[in-house]
Amino acid sequence: MTDAPPRTDDVVATHEQAAWSPREPLIVLEPLEAFLDAAGVGAGAPTAEPLGDGHSNVTYAIDRGDDRFVLRRPPRGPLAPSTHDVLREARLLTALERAGVRVPEIVATCDDDAVIGAPFYVMRRIDGHVLTTELPADFSRPADPGAIAWQLVDGLVELHAVDIDATGIGEFGRRDGYLERQIRRFRGLLEGNAARPLPELHELADWLDATRPAGGGLSIVHGDYRLGNMMYAAEPGTRLVAVLDWEMATLGDPLADVGYMTATWADPGDADDPMLDLSAVTRLSGFPGRLALAERYAQRSGRDLSNLRWYQTLALWKSAIFLESSYQRFLAGSTDDAFFGRLEAGVPMLARRAARLAWEG
Incomplete structure (x- = not known):
């Protein structure tokens, strides 16, 4: 049995579209673009595609032209207390990277739910494979x-x-x-x-x-x-x-x-x-x-x-x-x-x- 493809209402262009969506979207592209521009993270209109087999925090590949990033945010609620704190995760990754642990580089964090509906962080995408059912x-x-x-x-x-x-x-x-x-x-x-x-x-x-x-x-x-x-x-x-x-x-x-x-x-x-x-x-x-x-x-x-x-x-x-x-x-x-x-x-x-x-x- 294969997992269903991502629903089209997971990613929308504007907050106006989000307001008409049957459920809360996970990514809103136009305000995300404005945030990334202000943070100096890449250039151009972003695209968003879901990544990985993770079943907890949500992970998206964010491409802006030739620049490639990954965005992490909590899933839709309701959520258990003290779970899915992605900003804490970003702080930890920053400290671990400085210690030489093999982790991605954090390039931006956002604590404003008004951007895409939840806190999130953005990291540089690393080339490689996540191994699950077969070897590339x-x-x-x-x-x-x-x-x-x-x-x-x-x-x-x-x-x-x-x-x-x-x-x-x-x-x-x-x-x-x-x-x-x-x-x-x-x-x-x-x-x-x-x-x-x-x-x-x-x-x-x-x-x-x-x-x-x-x-x-x-x-x-x-x-x-x-x-x-x-x-x-x-x-x-x-x-x-x-x-x-x-x-x-x-x-x-x-x-x-x-x-x-x-x-x-x-x-x-x-x-x-x-x-x-x-x-x-x-x-x-x-x-x-x-x-x-x-x-x-x-x-x-x-x-x-x-x-x-x-x-x-x-x-x-x-x-x-x-x-x-x-x-x-x-x-x-x-x-x-x-x-x-x-x-x-x-x-x-x-x-x-x-x-x-x-x-x-």
Whole structure:
């Protein structure tokens, strides 16, 4: 099943057209052009095309003649409190770029909802590929699958090694209680958003709380570190050129990222579920398994991964709860993303996978 093409009312030319649209547009071109002109970002009438497989914040390719940019804004509401803060995301990306992390360059931010209907930021577009279901033709050499995997791990090791105080990132979250707060927050989301029985998720909340480890240290945590949020270039040599989608980033336990990265990495023989389907390319011949990724991270970072199963379970549990809220938005008609429609079966499937991992290992 393929996702539906973007609706024509997602992008309109003027606020007058927006007023007549059956729903709030995501991009309004004429006021966006005026904003970009004032910010000195490119020249000419902009075009806007949706980008990526992201199902949370909205990402558009913005072209102005030969100048190429990317715009990020929140999705349509209603939105959960403290989510989709794209301006916070832009501040973090600016700090990370200064620290040498592989992120795009921010060129403009806008906190005025009157421009396109929501806050947004604009970054330079990077040439490369986001890998999801297949390898592009220029990634066809036999060595590429391994290089893709190792670059993914090494990028995470680099991120977790960033000095949060020297870079000014220390303001982006609390320094203590990360795991406890994650369980409490997502338990609250589960109780507030689930409109159908999901017993495994409630049982897992108790299990995660009762077996919570002491923690694996403090670093910047990406929060959505998976293959589908990476951009790769094939030449010269397979390289990770950008880490994308930072809306969940905060300070916390770096092993949460390791659990998520490995839990969302599809191994051959894995049953389908919503998270594994986002990186099905890793089932192809030549890709190492998730255990090999964990071993490389442990070797490169020096961190103890003896509690990795707990962190993987946490990742799947959180993903199921987050996706359930997205499914409820789909039912309410605030999004027509076909991926969210498939979560009717996908969320229970993900919950069962998390339960099997917790109970059976």
